[in-house]
Amino acid sequence: MSRSLLDRADLALLRQVSAGRPTVALAAGLVDTGLLQFDPDDPGWPDRDRVVVCGQEAAAALRERVAAAGGDAAVVATEAALGGDALALALGAALASRLDGSVWRSWCLLGEDAVDDGRLWEVATAAREARADMLTVLGAGTAAAALWHACGWTVHTAPAGDPAWLLGALDHAVAAGPAVVLATADG
Amino acid sequence: MGEMAAAAAAAIGHPFVAVTGRRWPGMQSLVEGASLHLIAPGPTTRLGIAAGVRLGGHAAVTVVDRVPRAAEVDPGCLAVTTSAHCAAAAALDGWSVVQPWRGADIAPLLDAAARPAVLVLAAATDVDVPAPAPTPRPVRDWADGHLATLIASGPAVALMVRLSQRLLTRGVEVAAVERAILTSPQHAPLAGGTHLLVAGADTGALVRQGHWPDSPVHAVPLSGATEADLVGAVLALVPAA
Numbered sequence: 496m497s498r499s500l501l502d503r504a505d506l507a508l509l510r511q512v513s514a515g516r517p518t519v520a521l522a523a524g525l526v527d528t529g530l531l532q533f534d535p536d537d538p539g540w541p542d543r544d545r546v547v548v549c550g551q552e553a554a555a556a557l558r559e560r561v562a563a564a565g566g567d568a569a570v571v572a573t574e575a576a577l578g579g580d581a582l583a584l585a586l587g588a589a590l591a592s593r594l595d596g597s598v599w600r601s602w603c604l605l606g607e608d609a610v611d612d613g614r615l616w617e618v619a620t621a622a623r624e625a626r627a628d629m630l631t632v633l634g635a636g637t638a639a640a641a642l643w644h645a646c647g648w649t650v651h652t653a654p655a656g657d658p659a660w661l662l663g664a665l666d667h668a669v670a671a672g673p674a675v676v677l678a679t680a681d682g
Numbered sequence: 683m684g685e686m687a688a689a690a691a692a693a694i695g696h697p698f699v700a701v702t703g704r705r706w707p708g709m710q711s712l713v714e715g716a717s718l719h720l721i722a723p724g725p726t727t728r729l730g731i732a733a734g735v736r737l738g739g740h741a742a743v744t745v746v747d748r749v750p751r752a753a754e755v756d757p758g759c760l761a762v763t764t765s766a767h768c769a770a771a772a773a774l775d776g777w778s779v780v781q782p783w784r785g786a787d788i789a790p791l792l793d794a795a796a797r798p799a800v801l802v803l804a805a806a807t808d809v810d811v812p813a814p815a816p817t818p819r820p821v822r823d824w825a826d827g828h829l830a831t832l833i834a835s836g837p838a839v840a841l842m843v844r845l846s847q848r849l850l851t852r853g854v855e856v857a858a859v860e861r862a863i864l865t866s867p868q869h870a871p872l873a874g875g876t877h878l879l880v881a882g883a884d885t886g887a888l889v890r891q892g893h894w895p896d897s898p899v900h901a902v903p904l905s906g907a908t909e910a911d912l913v914g915a916v917l918a919l920v921p922a923a
Contacts, residue, residue, distance in 0.1 A: 545737055573737060580730050583722075587699070587734020587742065590718050594697045594740050601738070614727055621722040621731070 500662040504528045509658035512560075517635035517678035518606060519556040520655035524665050525602065525633065526560035532599060535565040542599045545588040546572040549581035550606020553635065557604055578605055579614025582632065586622045589630035589673075600669065603632045610639035616646055622673045623647035631668050632675040640677055649674040656680075684711045686803045689785025690743075690762060691715025693792055698741040701728040706745045708764045708803060716743070729755050743801075752776030752798050759798035772800040 509527060513520035525531045525546075532544045548554045558568040575581035585603035592599050609615065622630055623646055632648075643650045649671060651664035655678040668674035688711035691698075697717035704721055706713055713719050722728050725746040733756035735742035746761045749772045761777075763769060773779045778799040782788045792801065 541739060545734075547734070547737075579727065583727050583730030584734035584737055586720075587701075587731040587736070588738040589734075590699050590720060590731070590742075591735045591738020591740040594699070594717055595738070601734075614724065617723050617727055618731070621720060621727070625720050 500524070500528050500530060500666050501659060504658065504662055506658045506662075509662075510656070513655055513658065515654075515656035515680060516556070517655040517680055518550070518553040518604070519559070520658065520661055521604060521633040521635065521676065521678050522553070522556040522560040524658065524661050525604070526557070526564050528662065528665075530665060530669070531571075531602065533561075533566055533571050535567070538567070538570040542595070543571075544600045544602060545585070545592075546602045546604065547575055547581045547585040547588070548572050548604040549575045549578050549609040550604075550635075553604045553606040553609075572604075577614070578609030578612035579618055580612075581605060581609060582615050582618040582622070585630055585632070586618055586625070586627055589622070589627040590625065592629040593627075597629050599629070601627075601630045603630070605632060605634040607635040607638075610634070610636075610642070616642060619643065619646035619648060619673075626673075628672040630673045631665075632673070633665075634675055634677045637677045637679050643675050643677075650677065651675070652677045652679065654679050684708070686782070686785055686788070687711035688715060689782075689788050690801060690803060693789035694741055694743055694760070698743060699732070699735045700743055700745065701731050701735075702745040703728070703747075709745050709762065712743070712745070712762060712803075725761075726750055726755075729759055729761065732756075732759065746800075749775065749777060749798075749800060755798050757797055760792070760801065761798070762801045762803060764803055766802070766804065769800055769802040 504524075505527070509520070509523050512523045512527065531546065532542070534540045534543065546557065548557050554568075554572075554574055557572055561568040561571050573584060575584055582603050582605075585601045589601035592601055619642075632643075637652050640650050640652060649668070651668050651674060653661040653664040653676065655661065661676070661678060664676045668676045687709050691712045692715070694715075698715075699718045699720065700709075700713045700716035701720050701722055702709065702713060703723065703725075720731060722731055725744070725748055728744045728746065729750070732742035732744045736756065736758050742760070744759070744761045746763050746768060747765050748768050749755070749761055749763075752772075752775055761772075763772075769779050769781065776798075778795040778797065779802060780788075780791045780795050780799055781802040781804075782791055788801070792799065
């Protein structure tokens with residue numbers, strides 16, 4: 496990434512859009528900054544990023560931000576009912592990216608309840624062992640931060656109400672994966 | 683077998699990702715033919731990862747010893763097994779089952795098969811496929827009391843079923859026999875009753891007395907132990923009622 500997210504982001508817009516809500520802040524940080532690579536005019540672009548989302552609030556936030564960017568979330572993202580299913584899909588996509596020379600990324604946006612699925616941690620461990628560096632997880636809440644650490648992931652936390660902090664965390668997360676960015680409602 | 687697995691790898695096409703458990707007997711050529719190989723616990727998780735690979739535009743194959751119902755998996759799934767029981771159960775659960783007689787048959791059969799599909803690779807394919815073994819009842823509503831609960835994963839499931847029968851003959855009432863994904867003792871769910879017997883394919887067997895997590899744990903190594911050793915060790919720890 497030649498320029499940091501902070502250089503190209505409209506912090507005032509991000510702050511206004513997210514209003515301190517973790518999933519919206521994460522979705523906005525992903526979409527409104529152009530971090531998520533997709534082309535509304537070419538939905539099937541092979542080098543587009545893949546996104547898997549779990550949780551109603553997270554899915555709604557992503558739909559809103561993708562629509563604001565002119566895209567259709569139904570095309571851009573894949574929804575999964577359980578956290579383990581979501582991360583398994585995202586991990587598989589990250590492996591596919593490696594076959595493509597790692598020119599695109601795999602994202603997994605998890606709502607707060609997604610971490611209650613025990614299989615999530617099996618997949619997280621497998622992702623660490625697979626060195627899935629093109630995989631980034633964005634999660635709401637920090638309750639499971641210790642579990643992510645225990646699974647060998649790099650964990651970045653940021654308050655949802657501070658877009659500069661959040662974008663800094665995203666910058667670091669994409670630099671070395673697999674990594675997770677956890678946004679908190681406080682602050 | 684090796685020739686069949688190699689033929690399967692060629693039929694799947696390149697590049698592809700192989701997702702397996704820790705053991706893949708007879709699948710060496712298939713795994714070596716993959717561009718990437720990932721080890722992950724549990725057939726459902728493995729199938730989910732393979733679905734993600736397809737989401738990314740590439741082929742993936744999953745090595746399994748059991749499968750969930752076809753309606754619960756990505757419709758593009760391709761799984762490979764050496765287990766006739768797995769294949770028979772898959773057929774009952776709505777999967778296409780492809781059982782080639784020779785390597786050259788694999789590609790056309792896979793092309794023709796509706797997905798999700800299970801490719802059966804066996805050393806001898808000209809045998810009748812036996813009916814699936816009765817699966818343990820996935821009971822979660824066990825009653826509290828002086829009861830034993832058995833939890834097992836992978837190949838240890840059959841052993842646990844046999845062990846439950848031995849316990850019954852000793853007057854130990856078995857409250858539940860449950861299949862679960864176990865790669866470490868921490869993956870065992872909470873269970874009521876006075877005894878929790880846990881066995882994982884790679885993790886050994888555990889006997890736990892009382893309720894999680896305060897009770898002592900007695901480990902019985904499964905790897906390398908004979909079934910008689912394991913059963914004897916467990917029975918020694920579980921008193922007759």
